[in-house]
Amino acid sequence: MRSVVGLWRWRGNPLCRRSDRREAWLSLWAALLIVLGTPLAGWGAAEAAHGALLNTAQEQQHERQRTWATVAHVTVLPPLDSETETAAGAPNRNRVTAHWTGRDGSRHTGVVMLRHPVQPGSRFPVWADAHGRLTSRPMSARSAGSYSLLAGLAAAAVTAGVLEAGRRTTVRLLLRRRYARWDEEWGRIGPDWGRTGTSS
Numbered sequence: 001m002r003s004v005v006g007l008w009r010w011r012g013n014p015l016c017r018r019s020d021r022r023e024a025w026l027s028l029w030a031a032l033l034i035v036l037g038t039p040l041a042g043w044g045a046a047e048a049a050h051g052a053l054l055n056t057a058q059e060q061q062h063e064r065q066r067t068w069a070t071v072a073h074v075t076v077l078p079p080l081d082s083e084t085e086t087a088a089g090a091p092n093r094n095r096v097t098a099h100w101t102g103r104d105g106s107r108h109t110g111v112v113m114l115r116h117p118v119q120p121g122s123r124f125p126v127w128a129d130a131h132g133r134l135t136s137r138p139m140s141a142r143s144a145g146s147y148s149l150l151a152g153l154a155a156a157a158v159t160a161g162v163l164e165a166g167r168r169t170t171v172r173l174l175l176r177r178r179y180a181r182w183d184e185e186w187g188r189i190g191p192d193w194g195r196t197g198t199s200s
Contacts, residue, residue, distance in 0.1 A: 023174055030167035034160050041159040046152025053144035060138035069098035069126045071118050072109070094118060102132025110134050 077093040094114045101107055112134065118124060129135045 023171055026167060026170055026174075030163055034163050037163065038156045038160045042152040042156030045155030046148045049151035050144060050148035053139065053147055054141065057139040057141060057144045063130050064127050064135055064138045065103055066125055067100050067102075067128050068123045069100035069112065071096050071098050071120050071122050071124070073097040074118060074120060076117075092117075096124075098124075098126070100126060100128065100132070102128060103130060104132070106132050108132045108134075 073096070075095040075097075077095055079092060094117055096112045096114050096118060097109065098112055099107060099109045108128070110133075112124075112126065114124065127135050127137050
């Protein structure tokens with residue numbers, strides 16, 4: 001971004017080439033777009049994601065219900081980590097066969113993995129959809145806000161990256177064109193280098 005600072009200092013300098021001015025203006029506009037465009041892109045993405053996630057959360061809260069399941073059979077499984085040292089303090093996993101009643105009164109049976117120990121005949125809460133199938137907890141409004149914030153941050157980062165990549169690519173093209181012109185000038189002037197003022 002040093003070319004942005006030099007833009008005002010070089011505006012009347014006869015040694016400032018047109019390519020230098022173009023590069024400085026390009027850096028200035030890229031900086032302005034990053035400073036102004038990145039927050040706008042992040043805010044727009046966050047707003048769009050928040051609206052969509054809130055609709056999803058409302059649908060899940062309407063379709064899913066919390067019900068009680070009764071334990072029929074329990075199988076205790078060892079911890080996922082089979083290392084003796086680390087598995088010593090890790091809790092066992094409990095594969096529970098349970099049955100529950102759906103919203104329409106139909107009875108269902110399924111397998112649930114629990115971390116805490118349970119006994120046959122005990123009850124524990126589960127979430128089921130409108131058809132009585134086990135599902136995850138519905139998304140809350142707070143979770144929707146957190147996910148939309150992450151989406152906004154990701155969109156802002158992508159926008160800044162794209163703008164910076166475009167600036168670097170354009171500067172590289174300008175430098176390539178500048179070097180090509182230097183080669184042309186050197187091809188024209190180079191053979192006479194150092195002969196000025198000689199009689200040959």
